[in-house]
Amino acid sequence: MLILLVSLAVLLLIGVPVAYALGLASVAYFMIEAPAAMGFVVQRFFAGINNYPLVSLPFFILMGLVMNSGGITRRLLDLSMFFGGRFKGGLGHVNVVASMIFGGISGSSASDTASIGAVLIPEMEKRGYPKEVAAGITVASSTMGMIIPPSVPMIIYAIAAEESIGQLFLGGIIPGIMVGLMQMMIVWYIARRNNFPTEDVPFTIATAWRETKRSAPVVIMPVMIVGSVVFGFVTPTETAGAAVFYGLVIGFFLVRLSVIKDLPNAMRQAIIMSAKIMMIIAFSQVFITVLALERVPNQIADFVEGLGLGPTTFILLTALLILISGTFIDVSPAILLMTPVLLPVAEKLGISGVHFGVVMISGLAVGACTPPVGNCLNVCAAISRLSIGRIFLGAAPFLLANVLVLILICIFPQLVLWIPNQVF
Amino acid sequence: MEKLEILNRAMTIILEKIMLALFGIFLVIVCTKVILRPFDTAIYGVDELVKIAFLTASAIGGAVAISRREHIAITVFIDLLPGAVKIGFYILGLALVAGINGLLVYLSIDWIAGPGKNLWQPFGMRQSYVFAVVPIACSLSVVFCIVKIVLTLGGRESTDILWMPED
Numbered sequence: 001m002l003i004l005l006v007s008l009a010v011l012l013l014i015g016v017p018v019a020y021a022l023g024l025a026s027v028a029y030f031m032i033e034a035p036a037a038m039g040f041v042v043q044r045f046f047a048g049i050n051n052y053p054l055v056s057l058p059f060f061i062l063m064g065l066v067m068n069s070g071g072i073t074r075r076l077l078d079l080s081m082f083f084g085g086r087f088k089g090g091l092g093h094v095n096v097v098a099s100m101i102f103g104g105i106s107g108s109s110a111s112d113t114a115s116i117g118a119v120l121i122p123e124m125e126k127r128g129y130p131k132e133v134a135a136g137i138t139v140a141s142s143t144m145g146m147i148i149p150p151s152v153p154m155i156i157y158a159i160a161a162e163e164s165i166g167q168l169f170l171g172g173i174i175p176g177i178m179v180g181l182m183q184m185m186i187v188w189y190i191a192r193r194n195n196f197p198t199e200d201v202p203f204t205i206a207t208a209w210r211e212t213k214r215s216a217p218v219v220i221m222p223v224m225i226v227g228s229v230v231f232g233f234v235t236p237t238e239t240a241g242a243a244v245f246y247g248l249v250i251g252f253f254l255v256r257l258s259v260i261k262d263l264p265n266a267m268r269q270a271i272i273m274s275a276k277i278m279m280i281i282a283f284s285q286v287f288i289t290v291l292a293l294e295r296v297p298n299q300i301a302d303f304v305e306g307l308g309l310g311p312t313t314f315i316l317l318t319a320l321l322i323l324i325s326g327t328f329i330d331v332s333p334a335i336l337l338m339t340p341v342l343l344p345v346a347e348k349l350g351i352s353g354v355h356f357g358v359v360m361i362s363g364l365a366v367g368a369c370t371p372p373v374g375n376c377l378n379v380c381a382a383i384s385r386l387s388i389g390r391i392f393l394g395a396a397p398f399l400l401a402n403v404l405v406l407i408l409i410c411i412f413p414q415l416v417l418w419i420p421n422q423v424f
Numbered sequence: 425m426e427k428l429e430i431l432n433r434a435m436t437i438i439l440e441k442i443m444l445a446l447f448g449i450f451l452v453i454v455c456t457k458v459i460l461r462p463f464d465t466a467i468y469g470v471d472e473l474v475k476i477a478f479l480t481a482s483a484i485g486g487a488v489a490i491s492r493r494e495h496i497a498i499t500v501f502i503d504l505l506p507g508a509v510k511i512g513f514y515i516l517g518l519a520l521v522a523g524i525n526g527l528l529v530y531l532s533i534d535w536i537a538g539p540g541k542n543l544w545q546p547f548g549m550r551q552s553y554v555f556a557v558v559p560i561a562c563s564l565s566v567v568f569c570i571v572k573i574v575l576t577l578g579g580r581e582s583t584d585i586l587w588m589p590e591d
Contacts, residue, residue, distance in 0.1 A: 015502040015586060016517040017495035019486070023524045042531040043539075046558055049479045052471055055454070058447060058478075234458055237474075241454030268440055271447045275485020276495050282486075330496050330589070372500040378589050 001294045004029045004287075018333040019279035026286040034293070044289050048282030052237060053159060057277060059240030060152050062270035064106035066247040066263070071254040072218055073115045076101050079215040082207065084184070085199035089191025091124045092137050093184055094199070099141035100148060100180040104222030108152055109145040109368050113138055113379045121384050127197055133190070135384040136394025139376045141183055143365035143402055146331070148176035150225045150243075153331050153361050155236070156277065160284070160339040163353040166230040167420040171358045174415050175405050179362075182401035190397065217250045230423055277332045284336045297344035304345055311349040315356070315410045318342055319363050323403075326367015330375065334364055351413075358416045359409055366402045369395050425578045432571045436491040439484050439564070446481040450474040469546045476554055483561035490521065490568040497587040507583070514586050515573050522569035525562040532559040 007028045011021035023045070030038045076098050084093030095116060102112045117138040124134035146153050149169030158165040190196070212219075221243065228239045251259035291297060304314060321342075325334055338360065346356045368376045370392060377388045377395075384391065409415045453474050457467065489495045502513045532555065540552030575581045 011520070012498050013501050014513045014517060015497050015499045016520055017497040017587060019495060020517075020521045020524055024520055027524060027527060039531060039534060042528055042535050042558060045528065046479075046535075046555065049482050050475065052475050055450065055474055055478045058481075059451070059454070062451075234461060238454055238458045238461075241451060242458040244451060245455045245458075264444060267444055267447050267451075271443050271481055272485050272489055272492065272494055275443075275482045276489045278482035279486040279489070280496065328498060328500065330498075333496055373498065373589070375589055 001296065003032055004290055004294070008287075017276075017279075018330075018337075019276070019283045022280065022287040022337075023283035026283070026290045029290050037293075040289055041286050044285040045282045048285035049278050051159065051281075053165075053235075054278065054281070056155060056165075056237040056240040057152070058270045058274035059237070059244050060150060060155060061108070061273050062266055063240065063243045063247050064108045064111050064152070065266040065269055066244065066251050066259060067105045067218070067221070068111050068115045071258075072105075072251065073102070073119060075215045075218060075254065076105075077116070077119060079211050079219070081199060082201055082203075082211045085201040086203065087184075087188060087191075088198055089187045089196040090199035090201070091120060091127055091129065092133075092187035092191060092196065095120050095124070095134075095137045096141045096180055096183045096187060099138075099144050100176070101219060103142075103145035103148040103176065104150070105218065106145055109142040109365060110375045110379050112142040112145040113376045114383065116142070117380055117383045121380075129196055130394070131384060131386055132390050132394030133194075134394075135380050135386055135391045136396070137183075137187065137398055139369045139380045139391055140395040140398030140402070141180070142376050143369060143399075144176050144179055146361050146365040146368070147172045147179060147358070148222075149173065150222060150229075151361065153335060153364065154357065156281075156332055157335050157339060157357045157361060159281070160336055161343050161353050161357060163357060164424070165236045166226075166232075167354045167424055168357050169226045169229060170419040170423055171354045171416040172361070173419055175358060175362055175409050178405045178408070178415070179401055182404060183398050186398050186401055217253075221246065221250075280333055280336050284340070288340045291340055297341060300341065301345040301348045304349070309349075311346075311351050312411055314346065314349055315351055315359060316407070318346070318356075319359055319406055319410050322360055322363030323366055323406075326364045327370045328373055329367075330373060331361075331364045331368060334367070335360065352417060354420055355409075355413045355416045359406065362402065362406050362409065366399055366406070369399055425575070425580055428571060428574060429580060432491060432568070432575065435564075435567070436488055439488050439491075443481045443484050443488065446477045446484075450477040450481075453477075472544070472546060479554075480557045480561075483557045484564070487561050487564035487568055490518075490565055490572065492588075493572075493586065494588045496589075499586050502586070510586070511576060511583050514583060515576055518569045518573050518576075522566045522573075525565040525569070528562040529559045529566070532556075532562070 004025050008021055008025035011024055080094045080097035084097040087093050098116050099112055106112055121134045121138055125131050149172050154168045155165055158168050225239055225243050228234050229236050343356055368374050371388050377391055380391050381388050453470050502510050536552045536555045540555045542551050544551045544554055
């Protein structure tokens with residue numbers, strides 16, 4: 001066991017890719033502890049990638065990339081401007097509302113940061129917002145991309161934990177909306193103190209109807225995706241495939257040929273992105289076999305039981321661990337590393353896998369915005385030309401909303417489980 | 425060294441085209457399945473076909489991600505080290521990645537010879553045809569690792585960013 005953990009830690013520290021670090025640590029274990037069982041390595045590796053639901057992964061990633069095109073983002077921003085612009089700190093609210101909607105379409109925080117940030121950060125700067133604040137709101141609000149369904153990290157968790165994708169999607173709705181509303185409250189408070197402007201958006205029924213109609217084909221997409229997964233009209237893989245097709249059709253009508261022209265590159269990005277996650281999944285299967293042979297989850301569960309921790313204390317401590325890990329490890333490897341170790345313990349304490357998953361993803365979403373390893377920070381730094389440290393300082397007040405929601409969903413599981421329990 | 429760079433680039437591009445073709449195939453199949461669903465028409469064996477195309481694309485993608493340096497790694501600590509040490513660890517990492525891929529190729533021999541004889545349903549073909557994806561992709565990974573090591577030692581690779589961060 002010691003061999004496994006020490007070798008994994010050393011390999012990760014010296015920068016070996018996470019997938020191969022998992023494989024190498026497992027191989028080191030087999031070589032020393034169970035050389036006769038070495039054949040398991042290739043079998044488990046293959047089992048990891050031979051999984052039909054995983055086919056949805058490149059589709060969801062491609063859907064996000066297709067929906068990331070300029071014309072679609074512009075419509076979402078117009079709609080968000082209509083609903084959020086008239087409040088104090090209007091563009092800050094627009095940023096948060098757009099992220100809530102975009103999160104439901106792209107399923108990824110990094111693409112949310114890229115598409116919304118590219119338009120809104122310069123615009124906010126022009127309207128008198130300090131650049132750090134503009135970048136900070138963009139980064140912090142993009143965390144909703146992971147929490148609001150559909151979400152790529154949720155699919156990865158669902159596969160790692162063998163949980164229902166539909167239930168996880170539904171479980172993310174209330175926490176995602178709570179994060180959005182709390183971030184809007186923080187925007188309002190900061191805007192009042194700094195006298196940020198209100199946008200001049202006339203509110204008439206005709207304008208409301210026009211804006212809603214313009215954005216409707218895009219906005220109904222997450223509803224269709226979640227609806228078809230939850231109610232089982234089609235499998236998650238088919239839903240994801242159909243969503244790509246739908247995205248291409250509406251993309252073609254909104255931005256014409258550019259969506260077709262960009263498609264090969266988007267497909268390349270999607271399949272490479274999914275392949276590197278698949279490699280982690282494949283080697284994590286080998287790693288999980290070693291954990292099972294060593295009865296690690298049972299030992300941790302016994303240890304936690306021995307400490308007399310209740311489910312709430314355990315999940316709060318887990319959330320803290322996730323927040324700390326999220327600052328060093330990217331989202332997908334963090335999910336695949338922590339789920340097989342911590343989920344069995346959580347389940348033994350009576351914590352639902354769906355609740356645990358939403359807590360994990362909400363915590364890791366914060367990690368995506370914290371240095372030194374924060375994808376959203378990296379993307380935003382490239383767009384805004386600010387240092388990661390300055391962006392983080394700008395984002396910190398808004399990330400308080402995420403941390404508060406994380407604590408609330410740890411203490412009140414019903415915030416996550418209420419909607420799934422109503423439907424399933 | 426230049427020829428090696430050209431070879432590396434050409435291999436990467438060819439493999440990416442294969443991946444794109446496979447992705448296109450299973451995207452079209454899945455969309456067709458959805459379109460046919462209201463008509464209660466099932467196409468025999470498509471799920472298995474999609475799975476085979478997907479796992480082949482993923483295995484090849486694992487190799488391409490080495491060439492493109494797109495695998496997910498935690499480089500925050502080695503980025504703090506002096507340049508030569510950082511490059512040393514990068515090369516060591518590549519050697520280890522080549523090592524585990526070589527081991528998978530070796531282990532695949534017995535695996536393909538044994539369970540590979542069973543039939544892959546519903547096509548009735550030997551499973552070894554699908555299993556062969558693993559040693560092929562792992563061999564490609566070994567080649568890419570060696571090429572990267574040589575190019576890095578020859579000063580032909582930028583080492584500012586060792587592995588691209590996750591998108």
